[in-house]
Amino acid sequence: MALTGLQIYKLLPKTNCKECGVPTCLAFAMKLATKSAELSACPYVTEEAKNELEAASAPPVRLVSIGADGRKIEVGNETVLYRHDKTFYHQPGLVVRVKDTQSADEIKAVADAVCGYCVERVGLSLNVDGVAIENASGDTSAFAKAIEVVGSNANVALVLMSSVPATLDTVMPMVADRRPLLYAADAGNWQAMAEVARKYKSPLAVKVDCGDLSALATLTEDITKAGVTDLMLDPGTRSMVDSLQAMTKIRRLALRKNFRPLGFPMISFPGEGASSPLEEVAAASQHIAKYGGVIVLDHFDPTLIYPLLTLRQNIYTDPQKPIQVKPDVYPIHEPDANSPLLITTNFSLTYFTVAGEVEASGVPAWLLIADSEGLSVLTAWAAGKFDAEKIKKAVQTSGILDKIAHKRLIIPGYVAGMSGEIEEELPGWEIRVGPREAVDLSSYLKSLRS
Amino acid sequence: MDTRLPSGNGQVREARRCAVVFKPSGRVIEVPAGTLLLDAARQAGVSIETPCGGYGRCGRCRVLVESGDVARRDTYHLTADEVAQGHALACQTQVQGSLTVFVEPREAISRRYRPQEEARAAQIALPLDGSFICQPSLRKLHVAVEGPSMEDNTNDFDRLGRDLVREYGVPRLRADLPVLRTLAADVRSANWDVTAVVDDEEPQLPQQWEEEMGETGVHMEGPTRLLAVEPGDTTGRALGVAVDIGTTTVVVYLVNTANAQVLDTASAYNAQISCGDDVISRIIYSQRGDGLNHLRKLVTDTINGLLDELAKRNGIELRDIYEMSVAGNTTMTHLFLGLNPKYVREAPYIPTVNLPPAVLAADLGIPIHPQARVKCAPGVGSYVGGDITAGVLSSGMFRTDKLTLFIDVGTNGEIVLGNKEWLITCACSAGPAFEGGGVKDGMRAIPGAVQEVWINSETLEPTCRTIGDLPPQGICGSGLLGALAEMFISGIIDKGGRMRRDLDTPRVRIANNIAEYVLVKAGEQGAKRDIVLTEADINNLLRAKGAIYAGFSVLVRSVGLTMADVEQVMIAGAFGQHIHIEKAIQIGLLPDMPWDRIKYVGNSSALGAYFALVCREARAALQAVARKMTYLELSADNSFMDEYTRALFLPHTDINEFPSVGRLLEQTRQKGTAAVKA
């Protein structure tokens, strides 16, 4: 169980010597509690305290990584069931499955597409993470060929799917340095599978039928004892509702009960329970939100992958960070060169309330959003993040100057005191003071018009 | 025997007739059993004050049942003892048999409820637990020195020093040049019978505290400085001043450090207000042209004005004041000392100095003795300053085992949580509403300010009391708090703070598009104009209380505790002489806990400055406290925003955190609410 700041504080020297880089031992303890500091930063902790603290901080879900330098999937280390409780840390890997029964061209096409796919969103480029190659033919050489096709041209993470340990043992030398995920050990083959995984130091997926979690836990216990600890779980559920329940149970047991045998990330196959690509997308979006670790898709189509990547980005956004909107010019009701210009900060709630009220007023207007690092008007103003300089910068760099023919700027009523300074920063501009509360915007804007 | 009243409209089975005798008037009335005592009194023509309208809230309808049977509802206004003696609230008590009832005359009641505002200076007393011994660093030491001779040709300074060591154990005496320049003349004109005015340079922390608080990093020993030599024995009076520089208000205590007595106090608005209401506006102002200098001058002028006032009133010379102890928030301290506060405001929020050195009064333009030192309480960081360390000091929380929550409700609300082992603190911007700022008819807690409000739940008519019982001029913090609570409980505003516009009362009206409640009409109680509370005012008050409640909620949680772990709450601030704890709970400013765990400590910052003035251990403790406090930054923390929104409701979004208020609302609802316009 995680310790609270005070519990940790009791174990520290309490001398407030500041050597750890923060002003007091309590401050340091609180950082440890939120895992934003390393215990080693304090040179004076006793051995006992060290042991106690380390035992308490072992992650309940093991961090497992697949792949090598090029593209790597790192999943696990999650600490909460609901993202609002803290955040989800390691987004699931999205991989696309090919089968060795497909032609080399087909396989290559998918691998190329996956490898080359990249889409930009809110300043980040989103990618697909890897390719799963299934030994559907049952034939080792066909499998090897498929791996070669994928492996030779694609710098992506790999999942090798075969239930025959010997087959995997044969192909592994081709790609062992890329640390592929081996799929999968089951009740029948686990000893030999564990052997292969250990030999090549690869992560290993463990699979059971239809959500039998006791069987799954038994297997992972055995395999861990055999020396393989980088495991991934496939509870074997395929319909949406079964997956949801099994995956929720696994995550809850790991987090709430600190149940080590199920403290691993999960692998899932949304396409296997779906009858159309769009249904696969629906299932995959469930796995993104509900605890998926590696999600193996059966279709690759930009139209379908883009929403999933977007969803993944959304769900794995840190909810503790202030919600921001992009600093920009937002036209409302098709404003023209003479429409009023309002400015406010980029705290999303501020933006939504202001934009909502302007919209409701029916008055066409330009809404200029300044970069206040996600703070609301008053907080930003207090911290110097919404001052005359920032406002000047927003006016001059946002492109609004090309859109309007007047020099009138409406500022939020709460910062009325700044109007003088803004006038100095923006010579020739008329600074008008809008209402303090967004609710009053509508009547304010209408009064401007009349 | 007392029997419990059935809740709601209790059915009275038999309509027995009972005779009720009212004393001292001697009037008698016969009523059926089950009649409210209050109604019986009215029928008898005996007047009983009912400010809350007979809802059991205000406790002002208290009477003494000398004999006979009554049935009463529970009330927190009476202790078990008082009930046993026969005290009862007339509005909460039914006649059950023939009675004799004593109704206190009106004047007696108002005397009983008169807060102690008249007794000002006398109130300030050293804490009774003996934490602080009167041992000021400013001392006057009388010596009759043997004059020099050919045998004993020791120089003047050492000669004086020698006697001071011998008689008072003063270590390492030092003096500045101006003192030495007049020393020879001073001792000789007094014929070597002199009083040395000395000041310990370094604070001393008692061994015992050191052990309790762990390593504090505060130095123990230091030299003693000679400030002046006065002829004869003047040890009876060693004047010092304690100053609290608030963003809104400046308070000065004139103190005789020889016996720790507060001789007088004076206060005024900080003249810097003309340059902005809050610290941020002041910092911005300080960055323009000569702004910093101007602000420094304004606050110095304010202090000097108060000093003049005190000197005049007490017939003293300013030169006779030998020390000034100052507490202020970090920005106020910066501006007072002329330090640039620019980086206090900007992330990562760094003050120039947390522990300012002792400064010569003359260097700051303060016309007390030129050798007098001005000592500022040390701060923790940009948003937790010397005012808070001073508050923690005067509250004594740094020496208690009890988990204590200290709340200073000011323009910037600061909160400290902890005990003798650890202290954690945060600041939240509450706005000046509770100091009367940003509120249409708000004012400081000075005579003429409405400080107590009751609203009759049926008629929605208010009853107000002002400080000093003068004609009302405005509303001070405790009055605002009371008004907000009463408007809420009586249903004039909803839980979101919006005024009901459909109530049948002329007290609620719309002016300039904003709804307002008229607390005092021009002419009432001699008021010159209407005194109102607008919806906008209510919003400001809600924000202020929300920020503070959210601040301590987050603080308590940040260390993994819950509100239930808090053993005592100390609330400080410029509300006035007193606040109603129950009202503060009703609006959700304070946590809902037994009132005896909550204590109002008044202006704790000024008190801390005073303690540091009269007790050098206290000054040392200030430093230890400042070093010990851990500062938690709330800005840009989502959990604060979340708590804040939760707290922007009356009393709170989660009524489970305020069970007593929930019960009160339930009761009020059962009695029915005020009439709605047709």
Added chain:
Amino acid sequence: MPVTVETPTEKWAGKVREITLGATAAEGGTRTSTVTVGGEGTMPFLHFEGETPHRPVVAIEIYDIAPQDWSPILMDYWGDVVNDVVAWAKKAVELGADAIALTLRGAHPEVNDRSPEDSARVVKDVLAAVGVPLIVYGPGAPDKDNEVLVAVAEATAGERLALGLCEQNNYRTIAAACMGSGHIAVARAPIDVNIQKQLNILISDMGLPLDRILMDPTTGALGYGLEYTYSVMERLRLAALQGDAMTQQPMICTAGHEAWRAKESKVGEGVPEAWGDWKERGIAWETVTATSLIEAGADILVMRHPEAVAIVKKTIDQLVAK
């Protein structure tokens, strides 16, 4: 060594309140079918833990006038029916709508400024044409919303419509109208658990029974704040299960409106190739927005594209299956 795993079941103290939309003739209305939502005693679809007595439902959104600002993809799909609200409503029911969400856009002062009486008549026409329950939204201009919805409420008393939107600064009139004529209020808060709860309290303090308040947590579309809505909904559901009576209202989400406002679904040209095919993308955008909200606890989804509706209904089938 075999390990036995115990099912990690949470014991909840509360559940979501049940709300029925629409009233049949026997109940004082004219609906041929009604819709009951809510009643969940678990986080979404954890059947091992608690009941999900009613499946989430889909309402299809229509306007009283031809929409001016809808994506061409939507306009192409619906074709001519958008010019005839009655025909549109019927078509929507044919395509699987469990309820109709009618936005009285024509009453907006900046659009057609249709009178409250005429707007009420439109609602009556739609009621006459279809048998499913109705959700009616005002034009989106606070004062006019109030006038129009009061007229609608009176003209349709007893039908148990859902009327929206009640917002923090404008809830009294609509809530009062619901109270007097037996309708349900849709309470919308700006993606904020606390404000949502406060709004529920304020409305219920006015006297509207809690089984006649729906919560609209404000929907963020995929890529446009979906995660905030998602978390707010999870928090509301958790609070409801923990026994907080003031957050136990079923939730309604305007997935269609928001998803089709996104650039991804609105714009077909001048966008990155990696976005794929426009039409499919729009449908996928609405689908993913809607299914994610279902996973977060949505009870009613207001949607626009029937192909997305079909997938979403199939997803719901899967999720409620035991």
